[in-house]
Amino acid sequence: MKRSKGRTLNFIKLIIAKFLTSVLYTNPFVKKKFIKNPNEDFSRPAVLIANHTSFLDTLTMAMTTHKIIFLVNDWVYNSPVFGKIVRALGFYPVSQGIEKGMRQLKEKVDQGYSLIVFPEAERSYTNDIKRFHKGAFYIAEEFGLDIVPVYIHGNSEVQPKGDFIIYDGTITVKVGDRIRKEDESFGNTYSERAKKINAFFRERFAAFRNELEDENYFKKKLFLAYLYKDNEVVQAVKDDFNRNKSVYYELNKHIPKDAHILHIADDFGQKDILLTLQQASRRIFSFIKNEEKRRIAEQTYLVKKRKITYINKMEEINKKIDILLISDRSFDISTLLELPETIIFMNVKSDSFNHADYSSKFGSETLKIFSLE
Known part of the structure; x- marks a missing residue:
């Protein structure tokens, strides 16, 4: 031609x-x-x-x-x-x-x-x-x-x-x-x-x-990541998102796009995926105490395409943590020897957290954010 x-x-x-x-x-x-x-x-x-x-x-x-x-x-x-x-x-x-x-x-x-x-x-x-x-x-x-x-x-x-x-x-x-x-x-x-x-x-x-990008923007992509999981897992992920999507949307506004995050969780990894879909440069170390839930989270295909690491113990963290995110209601923050600059409680009570070096930066019924003075 x-x-x-x-x-x-x-x-x-x-x-x-x-x-x-x-x-x-x-x-x-x-x-x-x-x-x-x-x-x-x-x-x-x-x-x-x-x-x-x-x-x-x-x-x-x-x-x-x-x-x-x-x-x-x-x-x-x-x-x-x-x-x-x-x-x-x-x-x-x-x-x-x-x-x-x-x-x-x-x-x-x-x-x-x-x-x-x-x-x-x-x-x-x-x-x-x-x-x-x-x-x-x-x-x-x-x-x-x-x-x-x-x-x-x-x-x-x-x-x-x-x-x-x-x-x-x-x-x-x-x-x-x-x-x-x-x-x-x-x-x-x-x-x-x-x-x-x-x-x-x-x-x-x-x-x-x-x-x-509204609160529903990544909904389909998130659900797709769990498409072939057991029905109970799929339903749990969907119910959690539909119940808390406005919370997750608000949370995204308070976490820098390149933050290093330690997440204490009790889910199937959906919060980690959502946080890295919103901002791909975020680096997340996620601790899920329940071994079965952690195994399911580790096997989600998007984990390989995002900076998400599931850990068995805190010593596995190899980056300086900027934000501690706690969404596991049973976790006792006093067990941590070192705390980062910012601590976020999501859908968990923060009444027991009373640290002189931290002050409240944001508060709602579902989110409590504290930062070093």
């Missing part, structure tokens, strides 16, 4: 964009929402950057505009299924090096095409935004292009990396405000801009998540 040019290429890309978008609509149980930016019509070429968790991200980005060139990995470029189409449309394989393709990419920019780059370089297993590589910002600097952030929410749950099933859920795409090439608040070099725009993107994406 020869490389298409001019109006022919533009027409083909329009058809391809419609096709890629239509693929997203083949699953009627996946809702799609595109939030346009009233100040952005993509009439001026730019470098579009987006977070990357799923192969659906490429299809999703076709919702923005058809006048785009993807910078793709080799497996896409050399695919026996659609490799010829990708090459004909001018997609560029990043493994060949950005510098070698600058002339080819500049030709496309001069024709009015924007460039799409996933600056994390590879898909993440979680909804965390990883470090941005510098390539996208180098291109923007060399070509004198603005940068347009595009926030993709939901693909990490609908079709996570390493999974071949498209689950029910909602995909939401939001086009952010254009970052002008002359905007020095993000730095003067592409290296500076990579770091500062990375931090900016994380901040805006976190706010976007807060808008979309």
Whole structure:
């Protein structure tokens, strides 16, 4: 297939964009929402950057505009299924090096095409935004292009990396405000801009998540983790979530996204999973006294994809603990020789906790939070 040019290429890309978008609509149980930016019509070429968790991200980005060139990995470029189409449309394989393709990419920019780059370089297993590589910002600097952030929410749950099933859920795409090439608040070099725009993107994406993720957002994914457990376990997990989902939603607000947590629990691990679904960077050491419950928790598949360790004794903890979370009503806190900076009692009485060095930071019927003075 020869490389298409001019109006022919533009027409083909329009058809391809419609096709890629239509693929997203083949699953009627996946809702799609595109939030346009009233100040952005993509009439001026730019470098579009987006977070990357799923192969659906490429299809999703076709919702923005058809006048785009993807910078793709080799497996896409050399695919026996659609490799010829990708090459004909001018997609560029990043493994060949950005510098070698600058002339080819500049030709496309001069024709009015924007460039799409996933600056994390590879898909993440979680909804965390990883470090941005510098390539996208180098291109923007060399070509004198603005940068347009595009926030993709939901693909990490609908079709996570390493999974071949498209689950029910909602995909939401939001086009952010254009970052002008002359905007020095993000730095003067592409290296500076990579770091500062990375931090900016994380901040805006976190706010976007807060808008979309209510107390029921991870319900399906949590229940799916226990799908093949005994009926009694499945029902216990469901009952616990439905009874306490507002408590867990509130709890999430009080625990930093990268906290190291010691959890004294008496459940099947569902609270640990929920805490790490909400924030994948959290590291949890969980002590469940009941051996049968601990065994079930350890065998939940999401434990392998999150930073959760089930311990038999406190000596197994190999990190400095930031937060002690107690949800086991039978646990006696006085048995602990060392206490962290923050202690949280969840659905348990805290009357017996009277420590001169700690003061109450938050209190409700179900949550009591104490921190060192």
